[in-house]
Amino acid sequence: MTPLPFDPLASGPLLAGAVLATVASLWLLLPNGRDTTSARWLGALLGLAALAAFIATGRRLGGLGEEAVFLIVSLVAVISAAATIVSRSPVYAAIWFALSLAGVAGVLLVLGAQFLGVATIVVYAGAILVMFLFVLMLAQPAGLAPYDRVSNEPFLSALAGAVLLGVLSLSIGRLSAGPASCCDLPTRATATVDTTAAPATAPVATVVDPLAENHVARLGGELFGRHLVAVEAAGVLLLVALIGAIAVVSRGEAAHAAEATTAKGPAAGRIAAR
Amino acid sequence: MNTMQSLPLLQNALTVGAILFSLGLVGILTRRNLIVMFLAAEMMLQGISVSLVAWSRYHGDWGGHVLVIFVLTVAxxxxxxxxxxxxxxxxxxxxxxxxxxxxxxxANVGRTIDHELPAIDTVPLRFPTLTPAGVLPPADENEPLQREHV
Incomplete structure (x- = not known):
């Protein structure tokens, strides 16, 4: 494959426009207490413009089919991620986040991570997100709460996020297939030799994923071979989190009981709980 | 021709990861609902996962996959x-x-002051219903009303 030289003169204005459109779009879309529909439409349009600019700065993949699939799943992931953080209602935010997880799982599948794509759906959308929804249904008042209709410093936060995104995109665009002096992995060293022999504009006809063959079995072998100690540590971490969660719950209930029995106000109850 | 590494795929996937991370950052900075803040934090983790898997694919190495599995555990x-x-x-x-x-x-951070928000006209949602069939059951007066909004 060929390393496309990054041209800052060609992509720079496009990238700057994308960053500016992202700032304006997020600033208009984030909850600001006013709930004006026209501003949100304008924000959505600007967000779509920013997305189009980011797509235009993206690199062409090899085949049209792969490109279309990657575009669709990444658009689903990104658009629903944006909808997650700008939704007024936290329940809608959680459901948008589930859709974003589906898009992320699709991106992972395109990248050849079969196990992780399915694990993202099962662990995140199946377990973690349902737990979030449980808490929301327990704790959410009917209607929109006032604190869901405002946000802290929407303009500065949108500026920070968009500038971070611009800097990251710039450095991603400057990546090249050249050999890095810091780490000469064997796969890189062989690839460098091949890269110089490739014609300058040849499309990537067949990109073979070396991890695709017998994927899950080899991933399990890697996990339980080289990273066995880390797996044990992760198991201990899960156990500690489980015990910690139960301990906090029971302690909190004891504090509530103490508050209820002493009936001298919350401060006295908190002292009694200690 | 190199048939192993794909730099365009790596760059596109890293861009998707960067967008997810930045959106999560904006979300956790601005939103005040604790649950939505956690959703934004999970979104940042998703962006990192996409980037790690993209690097793993690029290098033909298992490290990124294994790291994402531990990210899932910690999440x-x-x-x-x-x-x-x-x-x-x-x-x-x-x-x-x-x-x-x-x-x-x-001590040096300003206090968050809530201003009075304009009232929003809440239009009751109209849920789709099936055509009634059979005998209409008697309405239960004590049945709790359904929430109009979530």
Whole structure:
């Protein structure tokens, strides 16, 4: 494959426009207490413009089919991620986040991570997100709460996020297939030799994923071979989190009981709980 | 021709990861609902996962996959512990508001002041219904009403 030289003169204005459109779009879309529909439409349009600019700065993949699939799943992931953080209602935010997880799982599948794509759906959308929804249904008042209709410093936060995104995109665009002096992995060293022999504009006809063959079995072998100690540590971490969660719950209930029995106000109850 | 590494795929996937990370950052900075803040944090983890898998694909190495599995583990632990804290905070204050705990802020940070918000006209949602068939059951007066909004 060929390393496309990054041209800052060609992509720079496009990238700057994308960053500016992202700032304006997020600033208009984030909850600001006013709930004006026209501003949100304008924000959505600007967000779509920013997305189009980011797509235009993206690199062409090899085949049209792969490109279309990657575009669709990444658009689903990104658009629903944006909808997650700008939704007024936290329940809608959680459901948008589930859709974003589906898009992320699709991106992972395109990248050849079969196990992780399915694990993202099962662990995140199946377990973690349902737990979030449980808490929301327990704790959410009917209607929109006032604190869901405002946000802290929407303009500065949108500026920070968009500038971070611009800097990251710039450095991603400057990546090249050249050999890095810091780490000469064997796969890189062989690839460098091949890269110089490739014609300058040849499309990537067949990109073979070396991890695709017998994927899950080899991933399990890697996990339980080289990273066995880390797996044990992760198991201990899960156990500690489980015990910690139960301990906090029971302690909190004891504090509530103490508050209820002493009936001298919350401060006295908190002292009694200690 | 090199048939192993794909730089365009790496760059596109890294861009998707960067967008997810930045959106999560904006979300966790701005939103005041504790649950939405946690959703934004999970979104940042998703962006990191996409980037790690993209690098793993590029190098033909298992390290990124293994790291993402540990990210999933830590995210599950984090969600369990954090949701317990959120529930405790809710049972103390009755709100899922981060600003309800602003007495814990630094001394030089300004206070979050809530202004009066304009009232929103809540149009009752119209849910799709099936055509009634058979005998209409008697209405139960004591049945709790359905929430109009979530």
């Amino acid at each position: 599950a632990c984090e969600a369990a512990v954090a949701l317990v804290f959120v529930l405790q905070a809710f049972s103390r204050t009755g709100r899922l508001d981060a600003a309800a705990w602003q007495s814990l802020r630094e």
